[in-house]
Amino acid sequence: MCHSLLSTLILFILIVFWAQKVEVLSQVTGYVGLNVTLPCSFIQGKESSNVTQSQRDFLSPDRNKTCIIVFNKQHGKSVYESHLKGRVDMDDQSLQIKNVELSDAGSYICTINTFPLGSFHDTTELHVQGECKINL
Ligand SMILES: *[C@@H]1O[C@H](CO)[C@@H](O)[C@H](O)[C@H]1NC(C)=O
Ligand SMILES: *[C@@H]1O[C@H](CO)[C@@H](O)[C@H](O)[C@H]1NC(C)=O
Ligand SMILES: *[C@@H]1O[C@H](CO)[C@@H](O)[C@H](O)[C@H]1NC(C)=O
Numbered sequence: 001m002c003h004s005l006l007s008t009l010i011l012f013i014l015i016v017f018w019a020q021k022v023e024v025l026s027q028v029t030g031y032v033g034l035n036v037t038l039p040c041s042f043i044q045g046k047e048s049s050n051v052t053q054s055q056r057d058f059l060s061p062d063r064n065k066t067c068i069i070v071f072n073k074q075h076g077k078s079v080y081e082s083h084l085k086g087r088v089d090m091d092d093q094s095l096q097i098k099n100v101e102l103s104d105a106g107s108y109i110c111t112i113n114t115f116p117l118g119s120f121h122d123t124t125e126l127h128v129q130g131e132c133k134i135n136l
Pocket of ligand 2: 048
């Protein structure tokens with residue numbers, strides 16, 4: 001009884017630590033006029049899977065979802081029409097936003113498609129602070 005409980009626990013730990021996943025920072029703070037990087041990477045688990053494509057979507061505070069950029073291993077990079085166009089780049093799965101604006105605040109969903117295990121995603125919350133710190 002105790003033994004089987006222990007086995008279950010060990011199995012659970014192995015699943016938790018060996019499962020493949022997308023790793024992001026859950027919260028990032030950007031400052032108006034500066035650059036910010038939102039890291040995102042695919043962590044291999046027990047079964048290996050190759051990254052084929054990664055994508056970033058923006059979810060505004062009013063829950064409007066916009067595709068920002070897609071990077072495909074074979075076909076390259078495609079930047080979509082969004083308020084971030086011209087200020088955004090993706091390098092090795094991390095998203096860089098240049099010259100941050102207040103309206104950039106919101107949720108950034110990182111989706112990584114892999115073969116053969118399919119797609120994984122996680123979200124980073126970007127908080128934006130004004131450049132002037134006003135002490136009241
Ligand atoms: C933001 O990034 C761009 C290009 O990577 C660089 O030229 C610029 O100096 C950076 N700005 C700041 C404030 O670091
Ligand atoms: C991942 O890609 C490498 C190189 O293309 C290939 O050798 C390997 O079999 C692939 N692995 C899987 C799980 O598809
Ligand atoms: C959602 O975003 C799209 C693209 O940025 C924009 O055209 C549309 O008006 C937005 N919808 C709402 C309800 O804000």
